[in-house]
Amino acid sequence: MSRRQKEGCIIRIRLGLFGADDSLSMIQAVAQEYKEFVCVPVVYWDESEVIDLIRPLASEVDMWLFSGQVPYSIVKQSGEVDAPLFYVPHIGASLYRTLLQAHYTAQIPVSRLSFDTYERREIERLLEEAGIEEPIPYVKHYEGGISAQELSDYHYTLWKQGKTEAAVTCLRTAHLELEKLGMPVYRVLPARSAVEAVIQTIIRTGQMLQAQDAQIAVQMIEVDAMQAASPETFSTDDIYRLEMKTTEKLLRYAKKVQGSLKSAGPGRYVIFTTRGALKEITEGYKTVPSAEETELLDGEVIACGIGIGRTAYEAEIQAGKAFLHAKQSGRGAWMVVFDDGTISGPLGKSVHLRYSLGGGELRQLAERTGLSAATLCKLKAILQKRGTNEIEAHELASYMRIVPRSARRILNQLETVGLAEVAGETNPYPRGRPRKVYRIFL
Known part of the structure; x- marks a missing residue:
């Protein structure tokens, strides 16, 4: 019997809730209002522990909802979880609330705040809608994951230089780090409306997966x-x-x-x-x-x-x-x-x-190299799994389940057409011949 079941007209989804302590309780409270979910909450305190916390539950959870894009990106990029992943975006309503808090508690002008996560234009558009015309000089936008140390360093340096009076951050771990440093900091928490919107998407995904089964x-x-x-x-x-x-x-x-x-x-x-x-x-x-x-x-x-x-x-x-x-x-x-x-x-x-056997681009590369599209697709998947575009023939042979001679032929063909270059050598055995390490450009 599958963990995701249909009970009457209601699908039951075992939903992993992963996030910081201050946002997870609110997200869980909203999720528990829906009969479709059995919630499995997980709190994290450091980005380095995200995968270790997720891994034991990977086979026990149907879908994951993250409190922000940083833990979501870490798990997505790891490739260790096949279940559908979602995160709650910090939409305009969340930032409005934080800016009001900064204004009423400390009367800090927007131009004296440093922001992270958001794109500059996103903040400017929000202020335009509120009729506020102030420059936004300090914004650190990032895609995917980032460390709390990098964000706290960004905000703290500006504050120590006297350029800002406080920080506005979406990352709880950065918030805690800045508080330790004694810097005024405001945390952007997810808005309830954003949580409900993502939950509706999760329910629709569950219905789709049920039909898919x-x-x-x-x-x-x-x-x-x-x-x-x-x-x-x-x-x-x-x-x-x-x-x-x-x-x-x-x-x-x-x-x-x-x-x-x-x-x-x-x-x-x-x-x-x-x-x-x-x-x-x-x-x-x-x-x-x-x-x-x-x-x-x-x-x-x-x-x-x-x-x-x-x-x-x-x-x-x-x-x-x-x-x-x-x-x-x-x-x-x-x-x-x-x-x-x-x-x-x-x-x-x-x-x-x-x-995948790939689209037109990989088929063109197949014609150019004389290798099959399947071989190129496998190679691309191997490099993604390894997290590097460098590999030597014996490693490639092990992944592809072919003899090293065939792997060397593949790498030589790629080098011939400019899709690979020798990046160095490795010698796993002191008395053996060095092995060429190739850097691949797919």
Whole structure:
């Protein structure tokens, strides 16, 4: 049974609430007014602990709502969470409230405040609407994540230089740091209207995912019944009995995923089921089902491809593509091709990639390099997973499950057309030859 269920007409979403102590209680109070949610609140005090706090709950939460863009960006860029992520933006109403507080408590002119997070034009437009005509000289806008230290340094330096009288920050950790330094600081808290708007989006997303779970999925499996044979298995009757046992295991497995089993030729079978059923048994398309779940078939599976589609025909085509990718990835590999053409796998392996076959730009690069679009897409996904555009041939070979010689050929072809350059050398073994490290430009 999926964690996200339908109860009557209400979907139940296990919603992770992640944020600072002063904003999380308000966000939780709003979320708990909706019957759709079971809330899992998590408070953080430092940006460095965000991933460590998220990781243990990654498989227990359907969606995440963050109190601001910094923790949201840290988790999104980590790539460790597949669940939908949302954050509450600090919209105009939030800033209005903070500016009123600064004016009435300390009569500080807007031009003597330093701001972060917002774009300059956003603040100016807000003031124009209020009929306030003052310059906004000090704004530190940033995209994605940022450290509390960097923001507090920005505000504190301006204040020590006598250019400002106080700071306006959207980041709680920066707020606490500036208070320790003795600087006047005002914290912008999320507005209730902004929280409610994001919650409505989360509910619509949950409804969409519920419909998505009902999509048709096709699982294409090739098995080797002789894997279970003993040295005494000689007769055709013995082989037939082994094949029948394998078929019986597949029938029981098909029942577990609420699907129907069809033969697709010697040793090949197709199971028609739903996206939600396969998502559940593979833990969100991350792992291969346990030996018990597959009726002890794991040693007999040569390759498995899962296809998702809007129709049975489309799902079967995608399953065929996934099956071919699984065959290329080694014995026992499971791969998935989703309805948007994205490829994921091998499931359950330490090196698990998710990539698309790309658009026109990658196809043009494929023609230019002589490499396939699939190879370039894999390479792009590998570099994103590693968080760097530098790699050497043995590392690439390990990720792609190819021999180092083939990996060197790929890197040489990229270098030939100007899409890679030698950035240095590494020598993992003192007596071995140095290995070239390539910097890739995709």
